[in-house]
Amino acid sequence: MLTKKVKNRILFLIFVFVISIFAIFFILKSLNKNILYFSSPSEIKQKEDIPFGKAMRVGGMVKKGSIVISQKDIQFVVTDFENEILISYSGTVPNLFAEEKGVVAEGKLSDKNFFKADRILAKHDENYMPPEIKEIIKKNAK
Amino acid sequence: MLSSIGISLVVLVLILSFLNIYTASLDLKTSSQSINKSVYKLSLFQTTFTVLSFFTLIIGFINSDFSLINVYENSHTTKPFFYKIAGTWGNHEGSLLLWINILVIFSYLFLVFSQAHNKKYRLYTLIFQNILILGFLFFLLLNSNPFNSIYPVPLEGLGLNPILQDPALAIHPPLLYVGFVGCSIYFSAAMASLLSSYGGKSFAQSIKNWVKISWSFQTLGIIVGSIWAYYELGWGGFWFWDPVENASLLPWFAITALMHSLIVLEKRNTLYAWVIILCLSTFILSVTGTFLVRSGILNSVHTFASDPSRGIYILFFLSLMIFSALTIFFLKYKKENYNFNLKSRETFILANNWFMAFFLATVLIGMLYPIFLDVLTNVKISVGPPFFNIVIIPLVVPFMFLMAIGPKFGWVKSQNKFFYKTLFLILGAVAINLFIFYFFGKYSFLTNLVFIAAIFLILHSFLDIKKFINNKFKTELPRIISHLGFALLVFFIGINHQFSLEEDFNLKVGEIKKTNKYQINFEDIKIKESKNYKAVIGNFKLINLKNNLVQYLNPEIRIYSNPETLTYEAAIKTKINSDLYLTMSNVSRSDYYNIKFQNKPFMIWIWISSLMIALGGFTRLTLKKNED
Numbered sequence: 001m002l003t004k005k006v007k008n009r010i011l012f013l014i015f016v017f018v019i020s021i022f023a024i025f026f027i028l029k030s031l032n033k034n035i036l037y038f039s040s041p042s043e044i045k046q047k048e049d050i051p052f053g054k055a056m057r058v059g060g061m062v063k064k065g066s067i068v069i070s071q072k073d074i075q076f077v078v079t080d081f082e083n084e085i086l087i088s089y090s091g092t093v094p095n096l097f098a099e100e101k102g103v104v105a106e107g108k109l110s111d112k113n114f115f116k117a118d119r120i121l122a123k124h125d126e127n128y129m130p131p132e133i134k135e136i137i138k139k140n141a142k
Numbered sequence: 143m144l145s146s147i148g149i150s151l152v153v154l155v156l157i158l159s160f161l162n163i164y165t166a167s168l169d170l171k172t173s174s175q176s177i178n179k180s181v182y183k184l185s186l187f188q189t190t191f192t193v194l195s196f197f198t199l200i201i202g203f204i205n206s207d208f209s210l211i212n213v214y215e216n217s218h219t220t221k222p223f224f225y226k227i228a229g230t231w232g233n234h235e236g237s238l239l240l241w242i243n244i245l246v247i248f249s250y251l252f253l254v255f256s257q258a259h260n261k262k263y264r265l266y267t268l269i270f271q272n273i274l275i276l277g278f279l280f281f282l283l284l285n286s287n288p289f290n291s292i293y294p295v296p297l298e299g300l301g302l303n304p305i306l307q308d309p310a311l312a313i314h315p316p317l318l319y320v321g322f323v324g325c326s327i328y329f330s331a332a333m334a335s336l337l338s339s340y341g342g343k344s345f346a347q348s349i350k351n352w353v354k355i356s357w358s359f360q361t362l363g364i365i366v367g368s369i370w371a372y373y374e375l376g377w378g379g380f381w382f383w384d385p386v387e388n389a390s391l392l393p394w395f396a397i398t399a400l401m402h403s404l405i406v407l408e409k410r411n412t413l414y415a416w417v418i419i420l421c422l423s424t425f426i427l428s429v430t431g432t433f434l435v436r437s438g439i440l441n442s443v444h445t446f447a448s449d450p451s452r453g454i455y456i457l458f459f460l461s462l463m464i465f466s467a468l469t470i471f472f473l474k475y476k477k478e479n480y481n482f483n484l485k486s487r488e489t490f491i492l493a494n495n496w497f498m499a500f501f502l503a504t505v506l507i508g509m510l511y512p513i514f515l516d517v518l519t520n521v522k523i524s525v526g527p528p529f530f531n532i533v534i535i536p537l538v539v540p541f542m543f544l545m546a547i548g549p550k551f552g553w554v555k556s557q558n559k560f561f562y563k564t565l566f567l568i569l570g571a572v573a574i575n576l577f578i579f580y581f582f583g584k585y586s587f588l589t590n591l592v593f594i595a596a597i598f599l600i601l602h603s604f605l606d607i608k609k610f611i612n613n614k615f616k617t618e619l620p621r622i623i624s625h626l627g628f629a630l631l632v633f634f635i636g637i638n639h640q641f642s643l644e645e646d647f648n649l650k651v652g653e654i655k656k657t658n659k660y661q662i663n664f665e666d667i668k669i670k671e672s673k674n675y676k677a678v679i680g681n682f683k684l685i686n687l688k689n690n691l692v693q694y695l696n697p698e699i700r701i702y703s704n705p706e707t708l709t710y711e712a713a714i715k716t717k718i719n720s721d722l723y724l725t726m727s728n729v730s731r732s733d734y735y736n737i738k739f740q741n742k743p744f745m746i747w748i749w750i751s752s753l754m755i756a757l758g759g760f761t762r763l764t765l766k767k768n769e770d
Binding site (some may be wrong): 070 | 305376377494501503504507511521522523524525526528529532533646647648649707709710711725726727729730732734736737738756
């Protein structure tokens with residue numbers, strides 16, 4: 001026979017266990033819904049199941065001479081030296097945004113050649129290059 | 143010159159740390175009741191030399207002594223005096239020296255201010271703290287020495303990243319360091335407490351003030367960082383759930399849980415093991431955060447110049463810390479009896495700890511998941527604000543209800559005589575929320591709940607303040623301030639988020655942009671030369687179409703020469719009920735300037751309420767022993 005105290009303790013442990021399982025499940029589920037995938041222009045071209053209209057990140061180098069500014073927005077071409085993609089954005093750009101510099105844009109894909117960005121990520125340091133872009137450049141520079 | 147002085151001082155500190163450990167362990171074996179005088183002396187010498195080494199580096203920066211690599215890489219002769227000093231801790235090596243300074247100073251202060259406590263416990267604390275000091279000293283000397291010299295001596299330095307040349311950011315690292323490194327002292331104290339079997343109430347009393355100090359400074363440091371992000375980064379936001387920000391939040395959750403359960407240990411002499419775990423994990427999380435940031439593992443917008451070799455050393459040290467902490471904990475852990483009544487204050491404090499643990503787990507998972515996925519599958523992802531918002535915001539609602547009701551319960555067991563009052567306050571909160579909902583705008587169901595919970599906690603705190611004025615419970619003032627601050631913070635962030643106005647567009651000089659509420663005239667631009675930068679200042683005339691109020695906003699584009707960098711300075715007009723926020727940028731010298739215009743309600747109140755949270759901590763420090 002279990003005493004009342006032991007029973008209470010077991011009940012409490014089960015309670016804690018169930019709550020923790022729920023909490024972890026809830027966290028992981030939300031995590032899966034809210035991750036942003038990072039793709040290079042080439043990956044966007046090649047992948048079949050790329051989701052349109054879902055938030056994601058695209059990165060590469062801003063192509064030389066490709067920045068066009070109109071009253072409404074800023075358009076520029078991001079390249080990974082194999083493929084490129086046109087990005088449009090409105091708002092202020094981070095201070096290190098320039099031609100032939102690395103850039104990461106967050107937003108949605110309209111089609112395989114056009115990306116609408118909500119945010120362009122700032123980097124504090126001019127010598128810094130996002131690791132994703134470094135990898136792309138290393139791969140394609142060969 | 144300075145290089146050899148600096149290195150000698152650091153080596154001297156290193157030797158003194160060894161001596162300190164040696165004399166302290168000798169003193170452990172003596173039967174005398176008080177600690178040997180030589181331990182005090184050694185600690186005092188150690189502190190003096192550490193502080194002197196830091197001043198040596200500061201002098202190097204003030205005099206622009208470019209024979210030090212560190213000064214050469216991070217300073218420049220034309221830099222304003224204040225930023226020359228701030229440059230000392232604005233880089234990895236210098237900030238590590240500051241880190242060691244705080245370890246040493248806290249070690250000495252603990253020794254001096256803990257005289258009422260057990261001798262063995264104090265000596266063990268000193269020994270563990272000195273082991274930590276040694277670990278970081280070796281790191282400094284072997285890997286990140288700020289006193290390394292360079293020859294031939296360069297004529298001019300490379301300059302400090304202009305984005306760091308800002309008053310808020312200059313004081314931000316010292317604040318955070320007192321907060322994060324200050325945790326080390328109760329990490330050591332927790333280990334000492336296990337080894338010397340000096341637990342329970344007296345242990346709680348000995349670390350209480352240290353927890354309050356580091357909690358208050360951590361809170362303040364995080365707030366100052368957010369304020370900086372708000373006006374310097376030009377996005378108009380102040381919290382981005384960026385990995386670096388998350389890294390600062392992890393220890394904060396642990397220490398907040400610690401601060402609450404420590405009260406239970408002091409008053410009820412229970413939860414000892416849990417308090418120890420929190421003491422250990424707070425500092426471990428602080429070092430983990432530093433490791434992730436400095437090693438460049440985390441991909442963040444605030445990237446520090448990073449170096450993997452630093453990471454390996456910190457990782458090694460971190461594993462050693464965790465391993466020894468766990469070993470000692472499991473060897474010395476004694477079983478406790480928990481006797482908690484559901485309707486008691488300790489139960490509610492435990493509930494607070496559960497919430498903190500949940501928030502901590504969420505942020506930790508969100509932070510580490512991308513790293514694991516990258517290592518395991520080479521898929522690059524990032525976890526954005528929506529994840530944190532979805533997981534954390536719903537839990538803030540019950541959390542705030544408990545924050546209001548919990549302190550109403552007495553220790554051990556109490557009756558809830560205040561059921562009707564609570565119900566009345568909830569109804570009041572619902573009514574106020576409905577008022578806002580109908581007159582100012584519509585928002586989601588969840589936002590409704592958040593507002594109701596926040597208003598409920600605010601009303602509750604006001605009643606508490608009334609009671610406080612009638613002098614019914616004097617000691618609760620710090621709690622009231624912090625809890626009210628938190629409620630106001632949630633409330634104003636909610637309002638701010640719901641009713642912010644944002645417009646993005648491009649304009650040429652002389653053009654006009656009309657939105658629903660405002661007309662913005664881009665009148666002209668001016669060029670201004672400053673000591674170390676050139677500024678392009680835009681002049682924007684802002685006409686409020688409702689009341690024809692005219693205001694001028696002057697955002698800047700600054701072109702720094704050393705190093706050559708652009709920064710965008712937002713023009714911010716702060717008023718009691720809203721902030722007007724305008725930034726402009728320019729790409730490739732185009733005729734068009736990119737403008738971001740925002741109207742952000744109650745921004746100043748977000749700062750005031752978050753400062754209230756920290757103020758609560760500082761107020762608690764001023765309480766006398768018997769009042770707390």
